[in-house]
Amino acid sequence: MSLISMPTDEQIKRVPKALLHDHLDGGLRPQTIIELSQKIGYKKLPTQDPEKLAIWFEEACNSHSLVRYLETFAHTVAVMQTKEAIIQVARECAIDLARDGVVYAEVRGAPELFIEQGLTFDQVIEATTEGYKQGVAEAAKEGKKIRVESLLCGLRQNDKSQQTAESVVKYRNKGVVGFDIAGPEDGFPPTKQLDTFEYLRKENAHFTIHAGEAYGLPSIWEAIQICGAERIGHGVRIIDDIDFSGSTPKLGPLASYIRDRRIPLELCPTSNLQTGAAKTYAQHPIGQLAKLRFRVTLNTDNRLMSNTSMTNEMTQCVKSFDWKFADLQRVTINSLKSSFIPFEERLEIIEKIVKPAYAAISAE
Ligand SMILES: O=c1[nH]cnc2c1ncn2[C@H]1C[C@H](O)[C@@H](CO)O1
Numbered sequence: 071m072s073l074i075s076m077p078t079d080e081q082i083k084r085v086p087k088a089l090l091h092d093h094l095d096g097g098l099r100p101q102t103i104i105e106l107s108q109k110i111g112y113k114k115l116p117t118q119d120p121e122k123l124a125i126w127f128e129e130a131c132n133s134h135s136l137v138r139y140l141e142t143f144a145h146t147v148a149v150m151q152t153k154e155a156i157i158q159v160a161r162e163c164a165i166d167l168a169r170d171g172v173v174y175a176e177v178r179g180a181p182e183l184f185i186e187q188g189l190t191f192d193q194v195i196e197a198t199t200e201g202y203k204q205g206v207a208e209a210a211k212e213g214k215k216i217r218v219e220s221l222l223c224g225l226r227q228n229d230k231s232q233q234t235a236e237s238v239v240k241y242r243n244k245g246v247v248g249f250d251i252a253g254p255e256d257g258f259p260p261t262k263q264l265d266t267f268e269y270l271r272k273e274n275a276h277f278t279i280h281a282g283e284a285y286g287l288p289s290i291w292e293a294i295q296i297c298g299a300e301r302i303g304h305g306v307r308i309i310d311d312i313d314f315s316g317s318t319p320k321l322g323p324l325a326s327y328i329r330d331r332r333i334p335l336e337l338c339p340t341s342n343l344q345t346g347a348a349k350t351y352a353q354h355p356i357g358q359l360a361k362l363r364f365r366v367t368l369n370t371d372n373r374l375m376s377n378t379s380m381t382n383e384m385t386q387c388v389k390s391f392d393w394k395f396a397d398l399q400r401v402t403i404n405s406l407k408s409s410f411i412p413f414e415e416r417l418e419i420i421e422k423i424v425k426p427a428y429a430a431i432s433a434e
């Protein structure tokens with residue numbers, strides 16, 4: 071067996087994975103939501119049964135509407151308003167990712183969502199970092215090595231992006247590696263917050279922008295050419311700029327630019343099926359985009375809402391597109407190359423962890 075062979079389900083579980091697009095408030099364990107809600111007397115959960123709650127989130131999110139999908143976050147955000155709750159959620163996030171084989175993760179969250187009961191931005195950010203630190207240490211005890219870094223999100227519909235961006239600069243290399251802007255796409259173009267992106271560029275800070283998920287090419291164009299995004303969160307609609315009618319696919323100007331400049335696409339297939347950006351895994355553009363050698367990265371987006379994991383995302387790609395070990399290794403290396411940590415540290419994970427493990431597991 072070799073890198074060009076097909077991995078088994080069990081091997082997919084074990085290969086090292088890298089994750090660039092995962093929301094902290096979209097990945098809580100159902101049991102934790104229930105426990106935290108009971109502690110604070112939050113009464114609005116649809117059920118107190120963890121299995122039923124998991125199903126409720128998934129079904130509510132299978133609405134083919136990004137707006138409805140985002141409404142479910144009211145419950146997770148409600149139970150994350152204290153330092154202790156944030157630490158617990160972040161700790162469990164790091165542990166769950168490590169158990170899934172993730173060796174490097176950038177997990178994002180919007181500090182402005184967790185200040186309803188008086189926490190400051192600094193307290194939210196420090197609690198998140200503390201939680202990851204504890205989770206990384208616990209995972210190490212299980213023999214699982216993972217590195218977790220934070221991205222801080224501004225929200226398109228609100229006006230706290232500048233404050234969030236300033237926190238990214240303040241906590242640079244202290245647990246935070248970049249900025250993102252999330253929230254509903256339609257009606258809230260990122261150019262509304264252009265000053266913030268200009269500030270981040272002036273500060274040499276890294277940022278990605280959610281674009282081309284619910285809304286098409288113009289939003290991807292704006293994110294890259296007006297705002298200056300280094301990576302695109304989702305970007306799945308770039309497929310609309312590729313003409314598949316002839317014998318070979320023909321890339322339009324924006325698709326060519328993105329591929330030529332090696333701009334990373336943070337693709338999240340399961341999330342897209344739920345919000346309606348793709349109908350089935352087999353029809354998801356990730357297959358074509360990977361074949362055309364865009365810088366494709368594979369991600370979970372919201373593990374709770376999508377009932378997913380990196381193992382599941384990889385398994386779906388293997389089943390739908392006949393991906394081999396080499397394809398899984400490529401998206402993993404793409405993620406590391408596109409990460410916001412220093413260059414030598416990316417290389418070290420690729421050379422010392424990812425490549426040796428893929429070589430060993432694919433040779434079994
Ligand atoms: O896929 C998404 N698109 C846009 N916004 C999203 C997506 N997933 C989560 N969010 C929002 C809801 C969260 O509260 C926020 C920060 O994690 O980001």
Ligand SMILES: [Zn+2]
Nearest residue numbers: 093280303371
């Ligand atoms: Zn997202």
